[in-house]
Amino acid sequence: MSRSSVVIVGGGQAAAQVAVSLRQEGFAGRIVVIGAERYLPYQRPPLSKAFLGGKVTEERLQIRGASFYEQSDIEIRTGVFVEQIRQADRTVELEGGESIPYDDLVIATGCRPRQLDVPGADHPHLLYLRTLADSQELRRLAQPRSKLVLIGGGYIGLEIASTARTLGMGVTILEVAPQLLSRVTSPAVGAFYQQLHQAHGVEIRCGEVVTGIEGPDNRPCVTTSSGLQVEADVVVAGVGAIPNVRLAVEAGVECNVGILVDQQCRTSIPNIYAAGDCTEQSSAQYNTRIRLESVPNAIEQGRTIAAAICGKPLPARQVPWFWSDQYDVKLQTVGLHRGHDVQVMRGEPGQRSFAVYYLHGQRLLAMDAINRPAEFSLAKAWIAEGISIPLDRLVDDSIPPKMILAGPAAA
DSSP states (O other), X not given: OOOOEEEEEOOSHHHHHHHHHHHHTTOOSEEEEEOSSSSOSBOSGGGGTTTTTTSSOHHHHBSSOHHHHHHTTEEXXXXXXXXXXXXXXXXXXXXXXXXXXXXXXXXXXXXXXXXXXXXTTTOTTEEOOSSHHHHHHHHHHOOTTOEEEEEOOSHHHHHHHHHHHHTTOEEEEEESSSSTXXXXXXXXXXXXXXXXXXXXXXXXXXXXXXXXXXXOTTSXXXXXXTSOEEEOSEEEEOOOEEEOOHHHHHTTXXXXXXXXXXXXXXXXXXXXXXXXXXXXXXXXXXXXXXXXXXHHHHHHHXXXXXXXXXXXXXXXXXXXXXXXXXXXXXXXXXXXXXXXXXXXXXEEGGGTXXXXXXXXXXXXXXXXXXXXXXXXXXXXXXXXXXXXXXXXXXXXXXXXGGGGGGSTTOO
């Protein structure tokens, strides 16, 4: 290999995938992974579900165990902060002054939670859920019959609500929008999840703007613009995430909301790549730049970078998708529904098995599947291939999904 050293800044899913894939592609040079957290790279999705609920251990969260990195000759530096990237001389400077040289650099710095900007935002029982340490602290406070207030009704908040109810906690969700999930999915899917959580005893208050957090250290009270006051034992805010782009910006890498990358995850500076939640990538399929916070995206971008560094560029990336588990319901969503002008539902929400398709004309843009994994897999393939969907067959739920394209209207 012509490259002798790859440094990866970040210790999450994308960072681990780059390192693993480099070895799988035959890269024989030095690989250094530098993570600010004190843990080996781990999976984040279970933090709001199985780990929070006590069903998996910290060790089970690890993407790879310590022995794998040792045997693969991958240096893992945990609990280490990168102060700056000196792209002119191709080094990264660590806290304390140590410099590490690189031939290729990967920025995989992820996101951080968006902080509440209200009086009392420093309350000791106000938490955010992004890291393993965050989930450990929430687990400590999540006692049966204790009260949890969630600020924000997005997917992470709803997953936490689901887990908290199984732990016997009382749960109230405060959402500023008129309905849960209104910014990311259709009213039908949002209404389904609102009813699902209410059926499990969650109190949901939509249209509430949080104005402050009061009360003693162990008993916070959330206030809203309507005059509502909700006491709790713990409050968790889930109001979005901000990409960590400081290092990239200071190094002169072109950024928008996230770090701008091309289809091979190359940044505006040669030999600097970026992957994961901190990136923003052009999508020819949707004719826009998109920033995704998802494990599949992090894994795919990690593989793409490794292949590019090894001189084996991969074809254009797959369709974006992700999932969410709440109670006994699995949501799988694929594509981006922005720009759709046709919406079709198959199945019945009351049966906890349905799918919502979002189309522009007959072109399928996106799909939300609730407990319909086979249908999700088909939709994922249809979107990737750009197939025209015969609407008269799509709306007929008596036609099996795999037979939808069998009619004469299929293109």
